Amino acid sequence: MISEDKAKEKLYYLAKDVNVELNDKQLKMFMKYYNLLIEKNKVMNLTAITDLEEVVIKHFVDSLSIAKFVDMTKEMNVIDVGSGAGFPGIPLKIAFPNINLVMLDSLGKRVNFLNDTTIRLDLTNVDAIHARAEDGARVNGMRQNFDLCVSRAVANLATLSEYCLPFVKEGGMFVCYKSGNIDVELKESNKAITTLSSEVAGIDKFVLPExxxxxxxxxxxxKGKIDKKYPRKSGIPSRDPIK
Known part of the structure; x- marks a missing residue:
């Protein structure tokens, strides 16, 4: 495994490739985050990727890659749905302290880890909330209240759209991180996206560095107000996506 100094150097240059300039303090925060992640991973399943170099590329740089296509430098309210171990939310907050971040996850133990990590990293204007997306999007102050929603959660795009779009305000955006060929999945999500008063604004493809x-x-x-019946009750969006 590479040293932390080498990992910081690699992270610095790979982040620059996705339009993110990290200073020394931020690079140290990423290394601290890595150590917190690996320590907690010994007692609960947070990530299958534990090698430092792999975490730098497959978690940190991958999370930051949105900055190559979306302006992350302005102050805005961001929600990370299905945040898990904190990806992409925590890397985005470290790199862009200007954002106000909410991380949503359905497992209490993961939320405890997220809260503890944000405290240890001295991150401000961050909340980790224990809730299913279907329930969180119905809470006053969360429904259609965010400029940007991000998610690396594993689910088909139609289901993710129903989970995530109700958090986004009119004029805001949901950015979904996907792997592999998504053409069929994208086509099958058209009905869900239009039903949720939204439209595809762009598709950006790239190869993860190295x-x-x-x-x-x-x-x-x-593009508008989303019908209050969405998202449907717990479990339905994944079991019966809008078609």
């Missing part, structure tokens, strides 16, 4: 992993960021913009 890998052969094909990634796609799907940008979906919200």
């Amino acid at each position: 890998t052969d992993i094909e990634r796609t960021l799907i940008k979906i913009s919200v």
